[in-house]
Amino acid sequence: xxxxxxxxxxxxxxxxxxxxxxxxxxxxxxxxxxxxxxxxxxxxxxxxxxxxxxxxxxxxxxxxxxxxxxxxxxxxxxxxxxxxxxxxxxxxxxxxxxxxxxxxxxxxxxxxxxxxxxxxxxxxxxxxxxxxxxxxxxxxxxxxxxxxxxxxxxxxxxxxxxxxxxxxxxxxxxxxxxxxxxxxxxxxxxxxxxxxxxxxxxxxxxxxxxxxxxxxxxxxxxxxxxxxxxxxxxxxxxxxxxxxxxxxxxxxxxxxxxxxxxxxxxxxxxxxxxxxxxxx
Amino acid sequence: xxxxxxxxxxxxxxxxxxxxxxxxxxxxxxxxxxxxxxxxxxxxxxxxxxxxxxxxxxxxxxxxxxxxxxxxxxxxxxxxxxxxxxxxxxxxxxxxxxxxxxxxxxxxxxxxxxxxxxxxxxxxxxxxxxxxxxxxxxxx
Numbered sequence: 001x002x003x004x005x006x007x008x009x010x011x012x013x014x015x016x017x018x019x020x021x022x023x024x025x026x027x028x029x030x031x032x033x034x035x036x037x038x039x040x041x042x043x044x045x046x047x048x049x050x051x052x053x054x055x056x057x058x059x060x061x062x063x064x065x066x067x068x069x070x071x072x073x074x075x076x077x078x079x080x081x082x083x084x085x086x087x088x089x090x091x092x093x094x095x096x097x098x099x100x101x102x103x104x105x106x107x108x109x110x111x112x113x114x115x116x117x118x119x120x121x122x123x124x125x126x127x128x129x130x131x132x133x134x135x136x137x138x139x140x141x142x143x144x145x146x147x148x149x150x151x152x153x154x155x156x157x158x159x160x161x162x163x164x165x166x167x168x169x170x171x172x173x174x175x176x177x178x179x180x181x182x183x184x185x186x187x188x189x190x191x192x193x194x195x196x197x198x199x200x201x202x203x204x205x206x207x208x209x210x211x212x213x214x215x216x217x218x219x220x221x222x223x224x225x226x227x228x229x230x231x232x233x234x235x236x237x238x239x240x241x242x243x244x245x246x247x248x249x250x251x252x253x254x255x256x257x258x259x260x261x262x263x264x265x266x267x268x269x270x271x272x273x274x275x276x277x278x279x280x
Numbered sequence: 281x282x283x284x285x286x287x288x289x290x291x292x293x294x295x296x297x298x299x300x301x302x303x304x305x306x307x308x309x310x311x312x313x314x315x316x317x318x319x320x321x322x323x324x325x326x327x328x329x330x331x332x333x334x335x336x337x338x339x340x341x342x343x344x345x346x347x348x349x350x351x352x353x354x355x356x357x358x359x360x361x362x363x364x365x366x367x368x369x370x371x372x373x374x375x376x377x378x379x380x381x382x383x384x385x386x387x388x389x390x391x392x393x394x395x396x397x398x399x400x401x402x403x404x405x406x407x408x409x410x411x412x413x414x415x416x417x418x419x420x
Contacts, residue, residue, distance in 0.1 A: 015383060059371040064323045065316050083326050085378025153371055155298065155308045192407070196370040197361060199303030200388045201399065203407025226289070228297045232414040236304050237370075265403040267385045 002100070002177040004185055006047065007247040007255070007276040008040070009215070010133055012056060012188040014125040015267040017089055020132045033271055036261025037133045040275055043258070044134050044142075050181040051097050051144045053104070053170065054127055055246045056188045057152045059084070062121035068154050069116035071166060073108075074123075074147030075101040082122035091128050091137070097144040100177060104146065107173035113166055123147060130188045133273075150243050152189070156227065163242045164223040167249020174250075187247030191262070191272035194235025202235035203270050209262060211241060212274055216257045219248050237269075247276075254279040300416050305364040315367020318351040322372035331379045360391050 016033070019025055025034040061082045063069065076096045081088040098119075105115045127147055135142055148170075151157055158166075167185070174183050191211075194202040214222050223245055230239045248255075261273040298306040305311065312319075321342065324330045334341040342352045354362040355376060363373055370388075377387035389399030402408060412419045 015385070018383075059374070060319070060323065060369065061326070064372075065312060065319050083328070085325055085331070085375040086381070087328065153307060153369060154312050155306055156294065194304065194408075195384060195388050196364055197303045197305055197391050198393060199301070199408065199413055200392050201403055201408040202410055202413065203403075204410050205406070207410075227294075231298070231301055231304070231306065233410055236301075236306060264406055267383065268388050268403060268407075270407070 002174045002179055002181045002183050004171055004174050004183050004250055004278065005049070006184045006258075006278075007251045008130075008134065008184060008186045008274075009190075009244045009247055009276075010130050010186070010188050010273045011191050011266070011269060011271045012126045012129040013266050013269050013271065014084070014129065016271075017125050017129040017132055020137065021090055030266075033263045033266050036263055036271070036273055039259045040134055040273070041136060043275065047184070048182065049143045049184040051100055051146060051183045053146045053148055053174075053183060053185045053250075054130065054188065055148045055150060055186060055243045056126035056130070057240060057243065058149045059124050059126055060153065061124035062118070063149070063151075068151055069118075069149070070151045070158055071113060072116040072118050072149040073101050073105045074121065074145075074149070075105065075117050076119045076121065079121060079123045079127075079145075079147065081128055082124045084124050089125065089128050091132065092140045094123055094127065094131070094141060094145045094147070097146055100144075100179075100181075100183075101146045103177050104170060104173040107176060108166065108169045111169040111172065113169055118149075126189060130186055148246070150246070152240050152242065157239055157242060159227070160225050160242045160245045161223045163245040164219070164249035167246040167251075170246070171250040171252065185247045185250045187244035189240030189243050190238060191241065191270040192234040193237045193269035195237050195268055197236075199235070201268055203264050204233050204235075204238075205262070205264060205270065207233045208270055208272055212260060212262065212272060215244065215248055215274060215276065216255055219245070222248070251276055251278040302413050302416050302419075307369045311367045312369070313367070315351075315369060317345050317347045318355070318363065318366055318368050319372040321345045321347060321355075322368070322375040325375040325379045334379060358390070360387065
C-alpha cells in the first residue's frame with residue numbers, strides 16, 4: 001500500500017530559483033539562506049520518494065482570471081516550466097503520476113471536497129523552486145510529482161481548517177492506493193511577506209516561528225487562525241501558509257520535526273522550511 | 281472525519297476586515313472584477329513575442345485591450361499602487377516587472393515611498409515590523 005512517509009514545508013520565492021539557475025547560491029546575500037536546505041538535500045537523496053504530492057499556489061500562470069479553482073489536482077503525464085515573463089526556468093519537465101492523481105481526486109470528492117482536475121498546465125516557480133531547493137539541479141527530477149494547486153490569490157482562499165481537513169482526506173486517499181509506493185507531501189509558499197502597497201516588506205519572525213513550533217506541537221491551534229490574522233501579522237502574501245496545513249493534516253495527529261530553518265530576507269520575504277515525519 | 285466545527289463567518293464582516301489593513305489592497309472579488317482586463321493584459325506578457333511588441337510600443341499594445349484609461353496610465357507610469365487601486369493583482373503585475381527585467385524586490389520597493397537601496401536595507405535588517413501597522417481603525 002502507498003504510504004506518506006514525510007511532510008516538507010518550504011517557501012517558494014522566485015528569486016531563489018533565479019539564484020540557483022544563475023549559480024549564485026554561494027554569494028554572501030544568499031549563502032545562509034541556501035545553507036538551510038543542505039540537510040534536506042542529503043536526506044531526500046536517502047529517502048528516495050517515489051512521488052511528491054506538491055501543494056503550491058499558481059501565481060497567475062496556469063489559472064488567470066478566467067478560471068479560479070480553489071483546489072486543483074494535476075492529473076497530467078508531464079508539466080512544462082512556465083514562462084512567467086523572463087522565459088521558462090531551465091529545469092527538467094515535471095513528470096506526473098496520473099493514476100495516483102486521479103485516485104486522490106476521486107477519493108477526495110467522495111470525501112466531499114470539490115476538486116478540480118487539470119490535465120494540461122504549465123507549472124510556475126511555486127512548484128519548481130521547491131523541487132530545486134530539495135533536489136538541486138538534476139538532469140531529471142528524481143521522483144514523480146502530483147501538483148495540488150490552491151487558490152490563495154483571489155479572496156477568499158480556503159480556510160486553514162478546510163486545508164487541514166483536505167490533508168486528512170489526502171492521507172486517506174493515499175492509504176487506499178494499492179501500489180506500494182513511498183509518498184511525501186510538501187506544503188510550499190508562505191512565511192511572512194507582503195509584496196504590495198506601502199506596507200510591503202512586512203516580516204513577523206516571532207509569529208512565523210510560533211507557527212513552525214505549532215506545526216509540531218499544536219496543529220489544532222493553527223487550523224483556526226482566521227485569514228485576517230495572517231494578513232495583519234504576516235503580510236498580504238503570508239496567507240500562503242494555509243497550504244502548509246494541507247501538508248500537516250496529511251501527516252496525522254503526531255509528528256516529529258527532523259529539520260528546521262528560518263531566514264530573513266530572501267528578496268522581500270522570510271524563508272521558512274521544516275521537515276516532519278509522522279509518528280504512529 | 282476530524283474536521284472541527286467551523287465558526288461561520290459573516291461575509292460582510294469578513295470583507296470589512298480586509299479593508300482595515302494599512303497600506304494593503306487585498307484582492308477581493310470586487311477588485312478582481314474591476315481589474316479583469318488589466319490582469320488579463322498582464323497575462324499576455326507570458327509570451328516573448330508579446331513582450332517584444334509591448335516594449336516596442338506600450339501605448340499601442342495597451343490599446344488592444346478594453347482597459348480603462350486609468351489602468352493604462354498606471355501601467356505606462358509603472359505606478360503599481362495605482363494599478364492595485366484599479367484592480368490589478370501583484371502576481372499578474374509581476375509579468376510587467378519581469379518584462380522590464382527588474383526583480384520583485386525592485387518593483388515592490390517602488391510602492392513603499394522608499395528608494396531601492398533603502399528598501400533593500402530595511403529587508404536585510406529584518407524587514408518592516410508589523411507594530412502599529414495591523415489595523416487602520418485601531419493601530420497596534
